Amino acid sequence: MEVTRKQLADGVYLTCLPARKFKTSLLSAQFVTPLAEETASAYALLPAVLRRGTVTYPDMGALAARLDKLYGARIDYTVRKKGESQCVGFVASFIDDSFVPGGERLLEPVAELLGELVCDPATERGRFVPAYFESEKTNLIDAIRSIINDKRDYADSRLLREMCAGEAYGIPRLGSEEDAERLQLRKLYAQYGKLIGASRLELFYSGSADRRRVEDALLSAFATLPRENIRETFPAQTHPARQEVLRVTEELDVTQGKLGMGFACRSDDTAALLMGNTLFGGSSNSKLFLNVREKLSLCYYASSLYHRQKGIITVSSGIEFENYQKAYDEIMAQLDAVRNGDLEDWELDGARSTLLNAYASMGDSQGKLENFYLGQAATGQSETPEELAEQVRNVTPERIFNAMKSVELDTVYFLRGKEEAE
């Protein structure tokens, strides 16, 4: 069944992903806006505040009861970073009509609730309910602070922050703690008007209903959405070159060290970099996994990630503090191996099948599909997973080696334990 993308209104697009095989349907409404320090934490806060209540369902109790009665439908607010765009909104998931006892239909009421959450929030004297604002602001600050609880995530995020300082890509998806502290009730309501009025709205549906029905339900649900001077979205800027590798060390009270390394890719051969990264550290068959972990037992995890929408590669690993230099040298040695084509045939075949398997099975998960197509829409790209798979199929080893030769070390981040105080 074919994927379609259609403009429903000024700056409103619907991507339909028809499927009959799931027990559930998915509806998603995402506002796409440039990621910026000034607005990141405000926009991150908005869907959380909106999720607290609407005119018809004015508090969490009323909303939760409504969702329970729709057979445990879920509407989660989401804040995501796609390239240098921030995407905020809601993802709804509800059981597909064919499994609802008594032939009840869930698509229309869920769409309506989604529209209400966006367009008709509970308000008091022309602004958000102060109690909702205050408690969600506290939650946002807690969420930003809690990144430190998972040291792997923390180290990954610190690496990006350092590597892309001054670029939109370095901004965490929830913004900074300081900006979140400064958020104000009155100003947030104005920012809400701007977000829903002037940014692109991307809608997604996956399920068994026909497109006509989905369009009708969404047009009716978002009938009162304001639309004016819709801002365009842009692909991410290229990471600027650095004269000298940036090296950052941080100390925290931890027992395991984290070594993060960021690389800039100076090639735009996406398919070759996808392959190169998979060979380097993108699978359990990669150079990093087999050598740094399996052969040298230097760590429990060592993997690399290609940020397709930004053109960088980051390496993430957990090591004993004293193994820093060994792990660093080994990671660089493995990168060289990929650059120099020091590879066996099975490694190439394996990396290719890993990627092809990932693209082929994307259609088996509604969440992955929605996330993929949102990323494409937010960064102005249009390839389908099948087209990306086709590109990967056609990449030659020479293209991979050349693309990986353009990969240069940019930033090294090391998190280690504090010296024991005697």
Next chain:
Amino acid sequence: MKQSFYERLGESVYRETLPNGLQIYVVPKPGYAKKYAFFATRYGGMDTRFCLNGQWLDTPAGIAHYLEHKMFDTKEGNALQELAKNGAEPNAFTSNAMTGYYFDSTDHFEENLEILLSFVSIPYFTEESVAKEQGIIGQEIRMVEDNPDWQIYVRMMRALYKNSTARTSIAGTVESISHITAETLYDCHKAFYTPSNMVLTVVGDVDPIHVVDLARRVLPREGGPVIPRDHGTEPPEVAEKETSLAMEVSCPQFLTGFKCKPAGETDYLRTAVIGDLACDILLGDSSPLYLRLYDEGLINTSFGGSFEMMPGVAYLYAGGDSKDARKVRGEILKEAERLVKEGIDEEFYQQVRKAAFGANLRGLNSFENIAVSLTEGYFNGYDPFRFPQVFDEVTKEDIQNFLRENITEEQCVLSEIVPR
């Protein structure tokens, strides 16, 4: 081969038991590109003491998990690589009562299945390869020791249980795993990795007959004896009421656990459904208690609860971030008392049942979830796909009885992590 169709779920299950005792399930999923295989043994972190050839053996904590890591080694090299070459994504996990090996792949499924069945049934390790693994697992243990979610949970289990091996950490400690040798690993494999102690589940667009034929061809012809295990005799009372640890975290977190009466041999699924519903009614995110505590700022969206069962034990637990964990625990106890005394509101009960049905149905989107629940069902004597019928049978009184028997001050423990 027996086929059952579950109309209310839109699912079919093919079942076959091989002469060697292996149980096979195949769940066809037309329209999916991905095919998933899950091969599991009834052997997990809890099974440290067992009887082999008439002799009781005490094995080091963490050995089932250690064995899981080492099973990927083959005479030719490593099964992970073999599978990854075919684009399959293999992995494994060890839980308290089970070790499962799995992969999903879109191509070469039968070839991959053959690799999976062989490497799990043919152990290959040397003293050297076993010693080397201590570095990797040691790092894994260090990693989880830094994780507050892990610390808070393990400490809660130690507070709940005095003797049951439910209190043993699945990965063990750096110290305990240092006693593991190739010989003990071979013993454990011989005892527990026999076809009669295992289940194979395949989910996806496959031919069930091919799956059964392949298993018959690749696996050993003989099953093994039933291995008696000793999980410790657990008294009804908890081991300690409170436990607290300071870590590098941003805000205090807590888990409060309630030691529940374990399920009988024949009512596992029913107990699970009652426990889950009781948890939703008591503190789920549409419950009066949740909404009140959220409004008062005592909990946030991190708050949640769950009901769990393992061999010989059952517990309900809940937690998240809170600035006043004692207050939250007190409110949970008061709410349970209120529900027992005043009864459960009928409209609220129906609403929660609808939601729970939806959540269970949603679970069938996940191949892994389907395979794990069929396997758990087999090990504990129930059919997980019968949940709609069980939902029909359970009553409000069952929930009230559950709360009366289990959610009490005496059965309650508190585990906290506080910022340094």
